Amino acid sequence: MSLAQHLRDRIAVGEWSRGERLPPEAALAATHAVGVNTVRRAMSLLVADGVVVRRQGSGTYVSTPPAARTPLIGVIVPSLSYYFPTVLKGIEEVAQTSGAILRITSSDYDDALEIRGIREHLAAGCDGLLITPTLHLTDPSARLDLLRSLPIPAVLVERMPQDSPPDDGLSAVCTDVVAGGYAAVRHLARRGRRRIGFLGRRDTATADAALRGYRRAIDDLALADLPHAVARRDAWDDAALADYARRAHAAGLDGIVCLGDREATALLPHLRGVGFSLPSDLALVAFDDEEAADAPLPLTAVSPPKREVGRLAAATLLRQLGRTGDRAPVRMLLQPSVRARASSAPAPTS
Structure with missing residues (x-):
């Protein structure tokens, strides 16, 4: 266990880079004044932890983490012709930079279409949702409760929850x-x-x-x-x-x-x-x-600031989808000019 931790530390500081082959077990045994069986047991611990991988007939290599899955983001806006095209441009800029894929639909200010859009995004396997909900045309409490209950994180765009509890977990990015x-x-x-x-x-x-x-x-x-x-x-x-x-x-x-x-x-x-x-x-x-x-x-x-609203909303959602899993709720109000x-x-x- 002590040897495994020592090797783990050497890998962590970059003595061996990702994908690089480690020295043979006999060489490690000689360097650390231990038996080859001790080296093998240490390597087994590192293999179990995913730190290294053994390749038959080749040796032991520092693990290369798998490529991150490309996030699929669902987007629902009320209109594709007025106001929101500029918001979408901001969202698209951030998505392009991060490599995320967007799935964009419009509710046309129709409550039933909005509900259907949410279900379709979930069925398509979206990892997160950017949505401008029709809160002024339906029961806002019920719609916000639905968004809070989704199995994926959601960020409201140009809609700020009103009269919500101080510990509300919904994030929102809006014009003031x-x-x-x-x-x-x-x-x-x-x-x-x-x-x-x-x-x-x-x-x-x-x-x-x-x-x-x-x-x-x-x-x-x-x-x-x-x-x-x-x-x-x-x-x-x-x-x-x-x-x-x-x-x-x-x-x-x-x-x-x-x-x-x-x-x-x-x-x-x-x-x-x-x-x-x-x-x-x-x-x-x-x-x-x-x-x-x-x-x-x-x-x-x-x-x-429509484009910046889109950019910040997309960045907020992508942060919540990141490897750190940082889903701390965010409420942003941007000043118009x-x-x-x-x-x-x-x-x-x-």
Whole structure:
């Protein structure tokens, strides 16, 4: 046993490299002043521990660890056409660097498709799951419980569990949407806007968080509190947008935070229709930065760090799949930025 430990130590410090043949048993016996049978028993201990391997007629060699299995990662996102393609690029960059294989599906914001996607990824032998669950369209507690119970690690992407226990084992990597709503208001305030409204959706995963950021900024920056200038709907048609534009004009708004790009673009002609001149009378900040730059008036937009969210989510999952088995839960919130364009030029000074 003492000789086996001594040989193990010599291998550990690199005296013999992986795959290298050890000296013959007789030579080792002479070097250590022991019998050949003692060397053979020591070698048997090292063989049993996987430190060395015997090759018939050739000798004894330092073991070469088997090649690591290529991890197969399941990915489920709600859309392959809006917002998430950039997130997927970040995931793909990390997967390519690490040699992981991706199996990507879309839930199309359909709860049944999401459940089916989870089952298909498990059946395909995926080692881990990156998922943007439809928490705002289903019972979030039940869906999170399902993800916690999976036999493979899962990392949530752009969805943060709400009201979960402090010791929740789920990992999540997300944009800080509250910070985005706050940054949008601060951006407008720095450009001299003091009467700022909010137009948004109610049925999106980011709706409540963006509004919380907006309200926090209005309070912190001592701006006009205009509850009647805050409007949210499940969907915005032309009639609803025209009505909001009239209300904005009557309230004397000089700024609007709009969730998201498409609603902000659709609102532009209605604002002009009631007499606003943009951006001199009223500045506009959109949210998502997917289509904002292509609007008739290029829109300033809150721009989530989508690619970095994907990169960090993939890196987190791969770390949890690593040989160390480090599955310590991770919660990351990434700050979005505001990309200034023509729609938020500074207010004219009197």
